[in-house]
Amino acid sequence: MSVTENIYEPKPAVLERVVDEIDEVKTFYWRFIDESEQRRFLERFEPGQFAQVSIFGHGEFPASLPPSPTEGELFFTVRKVGSATSAMHEMGPGAVFGVRGPYGNGFKMESYAGMNLVFVAGGIGMIPLRSCIVYALANREMFGDVKVFYGAREPRGLMYMPLWREYEESKDVECHLTVDKADAEWSGHVGVVGSLFKKRDVNLTSKNTVAFVCGPPVMFRFVIRDLKTLGFSDSQIISTLERYMKCGVGKCGHCCIGVAYVCVDGPVFTYKQIKQLGEDI
Amino acid sequence: MRARIIQRESVLEIIDILRREGYDVAAPFRGRGRDTFFDLVTDANKDDVRVHLPNPYYPPKRFVLPHIERMMNIKCDDGGCCVQPETDVTPLAVFGIRSCDVAGIQHLDRFYLDRDFKDVYYERRRDNLFLVNVVCTDIENDIDEMCFCMCADTGPAARGHFDLQLMDLGEVFMVVAGSAKGEKLFEHRIFEKADAAHVEKRREILAGVRRAFKKKVSWFSAAVRLVSRGGVSEQTWEEIGNRCLECGGCTYVCPACTCFTVSDRCSAAGEVERVRIWDSCALSGYTRMAGGFNPRKAVHDRRNRRFFRKLAHYFVQRELSVACVGCGRCENVCHGNIGMPSVVEILRRSSAGM
Numbered sequence: 001m002s003v004t005e006n007i008y009e010p011k012p013a014v015l016e017r018v019v020d021e022i023d024e025v026k027t028f029y030w031r032f033i034d035e036s037e038q039r040r041f042l043e044r045f046e047p048g049q050f051a052q053v054s055i056f057g058h059g060e061f062p063a064s065l066p067p068s069p070t071e072g073e074l075f076f077t078v079r080k081v082g083s084a085t086s087a088m089h090e091m092g093p094g095a096v097f098g099v100r101g102p103y104g105n106g107f108k109m110e111s112y113a114g115m116n117l118v119f120v121a122g123g124i125g126m127i128p129l130r131s132c133i134v135y136a137l138a139n140r141e142m143f144g145d146v147k148v149f150y151g152a153r154e155p156r157g158l159m160y161m162p163l164w165r166e167y168e169e170s171k172d173v174e175c176h177l178t179v180d181k182a183d184a185e186w187s188g189h190v191g192v193v194g195s196l197f198k199k200r201d202v203n204l205t206s207k208n209t210v211a212f213v214c215g216p217p218v219m220f221r222f223v224i225r226d227l228k229t230l231g232f233s234d235s236q237i238i239s240t241l242e243r244y245m246k247c248g249v250g251k252c253g254h255c256c257i258g259v260a261y262v263c264v265d266g267p268v269f270t271y272k273q274i275k276q277l278g279e280d281i
Numbered sequence: 282m283r284a285r286i287i288q289r290e291s292v293l294e295i296i297d298i299l300r301r302e303g304y305d306v307a308a309p310f311r312g313r314g315r316d317t318f319f320d321l322v323t324d325a326n327k328d329d330v331r332v333h334l335p336n337p338y339y340p341p342k343r344f345v346l347p348h349i350e351r352m353m354n355i356k357c358d359d360g361g362c363c364v365q366p367e368t369d370v371t372p373l374a375v376f377g378i379r380s381c382d383v384a385g386i387q388h389l390d391r392f393y394l395d396r397d398f399k400d401v402y403y404e405r406r407r408d409n410l411f412l413v414n415v416v417c418t419d420i421e422n423d424i425d426e427m428c429f430c431m432c433a434d435t436g437p438a439a440r441g442h443f444d445l446q447l448m449d450l451g452e453v454f455m456v457v458a459g460s461a462k463g464e465k466l467f468e469h470r471i472f473e474k475a476d477a478a479h480v481e482k483r484r485e486i487l488a489g490v491r492r493a494f495k496k497k498v499s500w501f502s503a504a505v506r507l508v509s510r511g512g513v514s515e516q517t518w519e520e521i522g523n524r525c526l527e528c529g530g531c532t533y534v535c536p537a538c539t540c541f542t543v544s545d546r547c548s549a550a551g552e553v554e555r556v557r558i559w560d561s562c563a564l565s566g567y568t569r570m571a572g573g574f575n576p577r578k579a580v581h582d583r584r585n586r587r588f589f590r591k592l593a594h595y596f597v598q599r600e601l602s603v604a605c606v607g608c609g610r611c612e613n614v615c616h617g618n619i620g621m622p623s624v625v626e627i628l629r630r631s632s633a634g635m
Contacts, residue, residue: 004399004401004404005399005401006366006401007398007399007400007401008352008353008366008401008402008543008555009353009364009366010364011364012361012362012363012364014361033361054555056355056357056362056545056553057355057357057545057547057553058545059543059544059545060543060545060555061571079572081571081572082571082572084571085571096357096361096362097362098355098362098364242570243568243570243576244567244568244569244570244571246541246542246543246557246560247541247543249397249398250396250397250398251392251393251398251400251539251541252540252541252542252543252557252560253539253540253541253560253562253590254540254542254560254567254568256586256590257576258589259593259595259596264397264398
């Protein structure tokens, strides 16, 4: 008789370095202590998936995987928001915690081959999108135009800045940043994310294009409206949902919306599907 | 034939046999008043086991899915962390489980074991579980006015999924084996040959019991259709929600509810144990995320959710039955009269414009 794998057992991982991203948000670079576990995880995971992170004694939480499988490196970007994430923020290099996964359906990037990709993110909504942006650029020949629109409340709310600086120089991708409120050093665009679509150097059409949108609920609603004005249909808009989750494998019941479990049927849904689920974003 | 008979006075000897074979045996007992409960049989209490009793509020589900279950022990020291999953399970037999609760366990089996991910804790307990089903035949004791297994098509006699099934024929009990494990027990001498007259008697008694049920008709199929097609108005959900006191009682007594939450708690020095605990979609914290955002804040959204999860066609198709076994417990414990049969009736009336 085959032994059933324990889907709830976290595998020990060690923290390698911690980078301050923005206020209350840090990026944690880590690796599994067991090499074979590390290989297995890297082979399996796809952009848009997530993992369950265990901070022993504080609990477990679901976290998006911002790295692309093409990077060969694992990290989480985590906002300090509850007891387990706060405990994680106290951790330094060498600390041991637990990870299991990867879980979820992911963005299934190969199904968008040949299409133009538009990424629209607000604030920490960039965490899950980072994975497919990096993936798309690593497989540049697979896709048409790639455009990134990223906004935050203030300049210090923009994450992964070195990456955007690099992309601004690149011909492979159009990268547009904006802030709601500028400070003295900010020389870029000011306004909500949707206002970037109307910038003179932006030529955004819905033809053969798919838009990945992720951000706070207010931003999400306005961006959807703007995209629909540009002719995007509900199934051309893709997002990723977050819910309270305990298991990540469709058992604990917490993330069930309508007929879908966010953990196994999602977290990636088209806007058309999201509307059918019938619950607030 | 996989049926035998057993003399009335020998019925409880089945418990002795199971205990000798290494099983812990849980059986129904009477407490004070109406109160009845499943408890482990010991030498001291074994004569108090009752075959006919009102079905306990607290379902025997907890023997496969404990209310609080230790999942793993985590030990951290300078050398790192060691995660030790819990593996210890003692074989357990439930004597006297009713047909509705057998259907509950069948539902849990489909939920925990039939999908992409198998729940190893549930599987281990299930593999070590022996079920002795008792058919409800004592109209005074076994059945109450809330029972509606006939509507859920789970009783009064379970059609399978037990190891042994006992049915009271008066002088004797008829015993049916539902598994190889169960049939193996027939080697014991207390089991005697059954004949055609016994089978006929069984049929007669069952027909009589069926007539004794107060609730024979429920509009499950109509409810499934309404819920699945979004045919229930927001106003109806609000009416149902307004009657919910958010106690979570319905989910705690439900043999088919599956939700749990996970928590870490500190045990011995430097050690952490991770446990899972039954959770309830009636409670407002159920969907609240870290940071406070709660997508399902209104109580009627949560009620909507519970009945949607139990009745929607999508889930029925996936789990091959509605997530209700007709035991009537939720109706018994609900202070707001919104147990499953009442809600099914409310949904039907609302659709008929009544």
